[in-house]
Amino acid sequence: MVDREGARTIVGIIGNVISFGLFLSPIPTFIKIWKQKAVEEFKPDPYLATVLNCMMWTFYGMPFVQPDSILVITINSIGLAMEVIYVSIFFSYSPWQKRRKIMLALVVELIFMAIVVFITIYFFHTTKRRAMIVGILCIVFNVIMYTSPLTVASRVIKTKSVKYMPFSLSLANFCNGICWAIYALLKFDPYVLIPNGLGTLSGLAQLILYACYYKSTNWDEDEEEGKSEVQMTKN
Secondary structure, X not given: OOOHHHHHHHHHHHHHHHHHHHHHOOHHHHHHHHHHOOXXXXXXXXXXXXHHHHHHHHHHOOOOOOOOOHHXXXXXXXXXXXHHHHHHHHHHOOOHHHHHHHHHHHHHHHXXXXXXXHHHHHHOOOHHHHHHHHHHHHHHHHHHHHOOHHHHHHHHHHHOOOOOOOHHHHHHHHXXXXXXXXXXXXXXXXXXXXXXXXXXXXXXXXXXXXXXXXXXXXXXXXXXXXXOOOOOOOO
16 A cells, blocks of 8 residues: 555656656757757747746755655756756857847846745745745746646637647646646645646646537648747646
């Protein structure tokens, strides 16, 4: 019989695997950028946002903030490394104007993160209070990221087509949200539960849209593909 802590570890490992798959999802985009030696109309915003999100969750999982959260640290530190690579590739093939915006965004994120770390460590002296302040910030950033698929959802409804809303990504987002929500429930952690509960609902909404508009989708339609990127967070 697996005890609660053992079950939590198993679910967390499954969540790590699914989240890692989500972190790998932009690779085709960057292969295209590398081959064309240009970013064209692709935007760095999702990757820059995920860099900050991963930094926040890695800090949240530290023992002096939220004890017993090693699986939160592992996946988000891996995700952070991967997102830095994505941003570096994007930076390499961007014109100077976009490079300047990327550099500015990264500087702002690092300054913001440094301020959060300083305030958390020097003004909050218990793990409960530290977890609260950092957890609230993590929730805010995750909610913002989970609303990003709404632009694609609105397009699906308008065009009655799911051509540009990949089923595999929607399913992975749904499973990812469920895994981390269960992980949070097994040892109650509201700061992990709330954003991933919302992520589960977001993924479910995408799957429902897929079911509703799959039959009306013209898969052979020669339509210019939008360059918007949908990327969840993973944690």
